[in-house]
Amino acid sequence: xxxxxxxxxxxxxxxxxxxxxxxxxxxxxxxxxxxxxxxxxxxxxxxxxxxxxxxxxxxxxxxxxxxxxxxxxxxxxxxxxxxxxxxxxxxxxxxxxxxxxxxxxxxxxxxxxxxxxxxxxxxxxxxxxxxxxxxxxxxxxxxxxxxxxxxxxxxxxxxxxxxxxxxxxxxxxxxxxxxxxxxxxxxxxxxxxxxxxxxxxxxxxxxxxxxxxxxxxxxxxxxxxxxxxxxxxxxxxxxxxxxxxxxxxxxxxxxxxxxxxxxxxxxxxxxxxxxxxxxxxxxxxxxxxxxxxxxxxxxxxxxxxxxxxxxxxxxxxxxxxxxxxxxxxxxxxxxxxxxxxxxxxxxxxxxxxxxxxxxxxxxxxxxxxxxxxxxxxxxxxxxxxxxxxxxxxxxxxxxxxxxxxxxxxxxxxxxxxxxxxxxxxxxxxxxxxxxxxxxxxxxxxxxxxxxxxxxxxxxxxxxxxxxxxxxxxxxxxxxxxxxxxxxx
Amino acid sequence: xxxxxxxxxxxxxxxxxxxxxxxxxxxxxxxxxxxxxxxxxxxxxxxxxxxxxxxxxxxxxxxxxxxxxxxxxxxxxxxxxxxxxxxxxxxxxxxxxxxxxxxxxxxxxxxxxxxxxxxxxxxxxxxxxxxxxxxxxxxxxxxxxxxxxxxxxxxxxxxxxxxxxxxxxxxxxxxxxxxxxxxxxxxxxxxxxxxxxxxxxxxxxxxxxxxxxxxxxxxxxxxxxxxxxxxxxxxxxxxxxxxxxxxxxxxxxxxxxxxxxxxxxxxxxxxxxxxxxxxxxxxxxxxxxxxxxxxxxxxxxxxxxxxxxxxxxxxxxxxxxxxxxxxxxxxxxxxxxxxxxxxxxxxxxxxxxxxxxxxxxxxxxxxxxxxxxxxxxxxxxxxxxxxxxxxxxxxxxxxxxxxxxxxxxxxxxxxxxxxxxxxxxxxxxxxxxxxxxxxxxxxxxxxxxxxxxxxxxxxxxxxxxxxxxxxxxxxxxxxxxxxxxxxx
Numbered sequence: 001x002x003x004x005x006x007x008x009x010x011x012x013x014x015x016x017x018x019x020x021x022x023x024x025x026x027x028x029x030x031x032x033x034x035x036x037x038x039x040x041x042x043x044x045x046x047x048x049x050x051x052x053x054x055x056x057x058x059x060x061x062x063x064x065x066x067x068x069x070x071x072x073x074x075x076x077x078x079x080x081x082x083x084x085x086x087x088x089x090x091x092x093x094x095x096x097x098x099x100x101x102x103x104x105x106x107x108x109x110x111x112x113x114x115x116x117x118x119x120x121x122x123x124x125x126x127x128x129x130x131x132x133x134x135x136x137x138x139x140x141x142x143x144x145x146x147x148x149x150x151x152x153x154x155x156x157x158x159x160x161x162x163x164x165x166x167x168x169x170x171x172x173x174x175x176x177x178x179x180x181x182x183x184x185x186x187x188x189x190x191x192x193x194x195x196x197x198x199x200x201x202x203x204x205x206x207x208x209x210x211x212x213x214x215x216x217x218x219x220x221x222x223x224x225x226x227x228x229x230x231x232x233x234x235x236x237x238x239x240x241x242x243x244x245x246x247x248x249x250x251x252x253x254x255x256x257x258x259x260x261x262x263x264x265x266x267x268x269x270x271x272x273x274x275x276x277x278x279x280x281x282x283x284x285x286x287x288x289x290x291x292x293x294x295x296x297x298x299x300x301x302x303x304x305x306x307x308x309x310x311x312x313x314x315x316x317x318x319x320x321x322x323x324x325x326x327x328x329x330x331x332x333x334x335x336x337x338x339x340x341x342x343x344x345x346x347x348x349x350x351x352x353x354x355x356x357x358x359x360x361x362x363x364x365x366x367x368x369x370x371x372x373x374x375x376x377x378x379x380x381x382x383x384x385x386x387x388x389x390x391x392x393x394x395x396x397x398x399x400x401x402x403x404x405x406x407x408x409x410x411x412x413x414x415x416x417x418x419x420x421x422x423x424x425x426x427x428x429x430x431x432x433x434x435x436x437x438x439x440x441x442x443x444x445x446x447x448x449x450x451x452x453x454x455x456x457x458x459x460x461x462x463x464x465x466x467x468x469x470x471x472x473x474x475x476x477x478x479x480x481x482x483x484x485x486x487x488x
Numbered sequence: 489x490x491x492x493x494x495x496x497x498x499x500x501x502x503x504x505x506x507x508x509x510x511x512x513x514x515x516x517x518x519x520x521x522x523x524x525x526x527x528x529x530x531x532x533x534x535x536x537x538x539x540x541x542x543x544x545x546x547x548x549x550x551x552x553x554x555x556x557x558x559x560x561x562x563x564x565x566x567x568x569x570x571x572x573x574x575x576x577x578x579x580x581x582x583x584x585x586x587x588x589x590x591x592x593x594x595x596x597x598x599x600x601x602x603x604x605x606x607x608x609x610x611x612x613x614x615x616x617x618x619x620x621x622x623x624x625x626x627x628x629x630x631x632x633x634x635x636x637x638x639x640x641x642x643x644x645x646x647x648x649x650x651x652x653x654x655x656x657x658x659x660x661x662x663x664x665x666x667x668x669x670x671x672x673x674x675x676x677x678x679x680x681x682x683x684x685x686x687x688x689x690x691x692x693x694x695x696x697x698x699x700x701x702x703x704x705x706x707x708x709x710x711x712x713x714x715x716x717x718x719x720x721x722x723x724x725x726x727x728x729x730x731x732x733x734x735x736x737x738x739x740x741x742x743x744x745x746x747x748x749x750x751x752x753x754x755x756x757x758x759x760x761x762x763x764x765x766x767x768x769x770x771x772x773x774x775x776x777x778x779x780x781x782x783x784x785x786x787x788x789x790x791x792x793x794x795x796x797x798x799x800x801x802x803x804x805x806x807x808x809x810x811x812x813x814x815x816x817x818x819x820x821x822x823x824x825x826x827x828x829x830x831x832x833x834x835x836x837x838x839x840x841x842x843x844x845x846x847x848x849x850x851x852x853x854x855x856x857x858x859x860x861x862x863x864x865x866x867x868x869x870x871x872x873x874x875x876x877x878x879x880x881x882x883x884x885x886x887x888x889x890x891x892x893x894x895x896x897x898x899x900x901x902x903x904x905x906x907x908x909x910x911x912x913x914x915x916x917x918x919x920x921x922x923x924x925x926x927x928x929x930x931x932x933x934x935x936x937x938x939x940x941x942x943x944x945x946x947x948x949x950x951x952x953x954x955x956x957x958x959x960x961x962x963x964x965x966x967x968x969x970x971x972x973x974x975x976x
Contacts, residue, residue: 008868025509089606104512175690368556
């Protein structure tokens with residue numbers, strides 16, 4: 001194995017790393033310049049899934065060989081360019097380059113944190129950053145939480161605490177006794193991760209009880225009493241209400257204060273899925289959208305959505321930070337000694353064991369860029385979206401089904417001469433054409449009234465001019481060409 | 489907001505990124521040189537949790553200011569140095585610097601992948617890398633899977649598929665009917681994430697049915713029949729057996745073939761928690777440890793343990809790759825259109841939605857470093873651990889409770905003159921002293937016979953000489969000093 005030791009020394013050699021690192025920084029800086037300029041690249045370099053599969057086969061050489069740069073060039077050339085100002089698609093951030101540098105540090109250090117010793121600095125950062133975030137939402141001093149790998153795990157973590165607090169029995173240790181199955185009241189438009197969470201917990205499809213929404217796709221608080229009564233009559237046991245801030249399809253913010261009142265009145269757990277929109281609390285102009293979030297028992301807040309962080313970094317905040325311990329407490333003597341301090345041994349209160357140093361990037365960016373930058377970012381993207389909606393409404397050939405609450409906007413192109421029955425097909429076709437040509441990256445969604453184009457104005461480099469260009473591109477696109485190879 | 493647009497342009501400026509990136513590469517290369525040399529640093533720069541908390545307060549400036557380098561210097565100075573050859577603690581890798589570079593790319597690109605369009609290149613890499621991993625384990629062509637953020641989420645994902653396949657009812661949609669509660673048979677020494685997974689699913693403490701282990705802490709297959717019968721008599725409904733490869737405390741590998749036979753005989757799901765040890769399949773010398781893994785219905789395999797990757801990258805492999813779709817299928821029209829291709833829209837079969845480009849680092853490292861490097865790594869660390877165990881057994885003043893199956897080894901110092909009743913306290917004290925001085929980072933665990941020091945020889949730079957030095961340090965350490973401020 002002498003041979004292996006030599007190769008290991010080479011693979012971990014600091015000078016080789018330095019050389020590759022400098023090369024990579026130049027390659028990525030050139031890439032970033034190109035992507036942010038919005039000129040040199042298609043937003044999404046479209047190839048079919050099978051073509052992409054052929055480029056990265058399921059086999060590897062036995063012996064070393066090849067250079068990093070050309071390999072990374074192929075990856076860059078096969079990826080969606082979220083820094084392009086014409087990326088207006090899913091709610092995934094165009095990450096701050098500074099945050100990517102922090103993730104680079106995190107990956108090299110690899111301090112896994114489940115226990116304090118495995119990451120003293122980052123454990124402290126996590127604890128205090130969560131306290132700061134809780135403070136931004138107006139939660140009390142007793143609040144605290146954990147970072148989890150993504151909003152889906154985050155919502156599950158919060159609902160586990162709700163189950164433990166409100167089921168009326170020790171579900172964690174005792175399992176589900178005979179009796180009415182548990183359920184959570186949630187707007188019928190809520191994110192699919194909530195259905196996943198309740199189905200994971202074994203509550204089945206009835207684990208979610210849908211609450212009707214109004215014309216703006218916001219939960220109707222006046223329907224809560226009747227929904228609760230009907231669920232109870234149907235033999236279910238409601239334990240919580242989940243409000244969205246905002247919903248995924250349209251970005252609608254449920255009214256939090258009446259939901260908080262309702263939960264208080266009925267002794268229900270109040271969870272806010274603020275994965276996307278809890279960041280509104282950072283903006284003086286839009287803070288009112290999440291008024292009442294300070295009364296939540298738990299909140300999920302993704303910094304990789306509206307705080308310009310790369311995925312993943314999800315805050316799960318609890319009004320009473322001790323709640324999360326109850327859900328996960330168990331023995332693992334090689335990890336948690338009897339003297340382990342609750343705040344610092346983070347593995348005690350998350351589904352995860354080893355995790356990434358998620359706090360590092362956000363803590364660093366807040367420290368160096370200042371909080372106003374994040375506050376203004378929220379204000380600027382929400383403002384931009386409102387201006388875009390006004391522009392569309394004034395256009396005469398576009399339709400906006402619902403005024404935007406945040407930076408998510410659905411609309412569709414309704415040119416004269418296209419019958420209503422063909423509008424759904426037209427939107428889907430136009431989207432496919434634009435993304436396959438690489439002009440823009442946007443998505444689509446189906447609302448009760450049909451198929452709509454859907455944009456999230458999440459990249460701070462996206463301007464009014466880019467959006468105007470989007471409308472022109474939609475107007476100029478050939479309407480009758482089926483998407484496929486002929487348009488490439 | 490013109491002011492914000494200017495500041496955003498500056499924050500995303502490619503030249504500023506280039507400059508900070510080059511500085512950071514030099515800073516990290518210097519750090520890596522120091523850490524791998526094993527000379528300049530303590531392994532863990534010990535401070536109390538409260539001291540660490542004071543260094544990273546819960547407040548941030550409103551305006552920008554400060555430089556990245558000094559900030560990162562404080563983080564480096566407050567972290568556990570996993571590249572130090574005297575890091576022999578938890579099962580968290582000393583990441584390949586090349587892999588950290590790939591994570592840097594991943595964080596900048598931020599292709600979140602839940603749908604193919606959000607990461608064409610990395611979706612293909614993920615699909616084909618998982619096929620390659622399945623092939624290494626000897627799973628059939630039908631095998632496939634997903635990457636998840638960590639082994640805990642991975643084990644939960646596998647057990648959800650087991651529930652759907654074996655409960656005898658549609659647990660995902662229908663919830664838990666009245667009737668015998670589900671349970672999984674598992675060695676009494678298995679990882680706590682399995683108990684978490686079954687408790688998350690609402691099965692309570694009886695969701696795990698412990699199977700006795702032998703003197704080597706391996707599941708006793710001859711006990712399976714009686715355990716199954718007793719669980720059934722007690723009113724439970726066993727649906728699966730989970731075997732560990734290997735267990736966390738001692739690294740014991742359960743015998744997989746008899747477990748596979750048993751599952752086949754009784755129609756049970758066979759899951760292997762190979763988070764740590766599935767990598768044994770890469771080594772011709774140690775592949776026999778996981779003989780039978782090719783018969784598993786599902787396997788969890790962490791590349792951030794024994795493949796030198798930074799956290800997180802967990803493969804969840806299914807013998808029949810369609811299994812995972814069943815567990816998670818649901819509607820989300822803004823994500824999954826009717827024409828979405830199953831393999832390429834990865835969000836269809838994982839608990840997560842947006843996730844990191846986990847495949848990039850491992851795909852790149854296998855491509856550039858070659859597969860033999862990984863194979864030899866496993867062989868070298870397992871070999872080293874065996875030599876260390878022999879050295880301890882021959883020493884006369886150390887005790888090894890169980891011969892190592894992999895690269896995890898428990899032992900304790902038993903110097904002449906220390907009564908048996910004080911041995912537990914001695915181990916805990918010595919460990920605390922060594923890690924607070926920064927000489928070594930190792931952990932401890934409690935076995936039925938008492939407290940043991942526990943080492944994982946996971947850093948390829950750790951040599952026989954370092955381990956010899958560890959024994960000398962334990963011998964030379966003052967035995968009666970209580971750990972605390974006086975030793976610093």
